[in-house]
Amino acid sequence: GNSVTQMEGPVTLSEEAFLTINCTYTATGYPSLFWYVQYPGEGLQLLLKATKADDKGSNKGFEATYRKETTSFHLEKGSVQVSDSAVYFCALSRSGSARQLTFGSGTQLTVLP
């Protein structure tokens, strides 16, 4: 079956530090890959996505590249801000459809001023 494995949290960084949150997946075929973010007290929001191998998704300074050879979709940001503190979820959809989203367990990020 499909599964997503995320880096264990929590992660605590100082402002302007470099961020990497690892994500690897198991799936048949060619899934679409996503990062969702959940700010405190809020629902999940789509942060970025990539639908085929070697695609790079980017948004708000965050990036992730779809690596089929390593089945990975690591999230990176060059300089984090306090406002980036949130829970980050990696997800895949085997069909590309939102109805078949499989989420990772989430990684809590705290950025200190």
Add this chain to the structure above:
Amino acid sequence: DAGVIQSPRHEVTEMGQEVTLRCKPISGHNSLFWYRQTMMRGLELLIYFNNNVPIDDSGMPEDRFSAKMPNASFSTLKIQPSEPRDSAVYFCASTPGGDVTEAFFGQGTRLTVV
């Protein structure tokens, strides 16, 4: 657009009581999802509706859980009777339908069963 609206935001109830969670999807969206989020199990899809019809309820944990979507603008998730292990955050999400990749989530209902 106000986004997906869930109510209540917080619910505390006693074991054995009936609990009803409510969701209003984004206008024009025809797919609706109910998820449950716990520390132990993460985010789980409970049920998915398309055009008000339940398509996949394989994630509903047991018969105590039921969900309805009487029209395009309203859905309920009911737990009867509730148990302490049902304590979780329940999210509703909607999409415009079809093979759309972005799901829009509500703020969730935090349920505590004591």
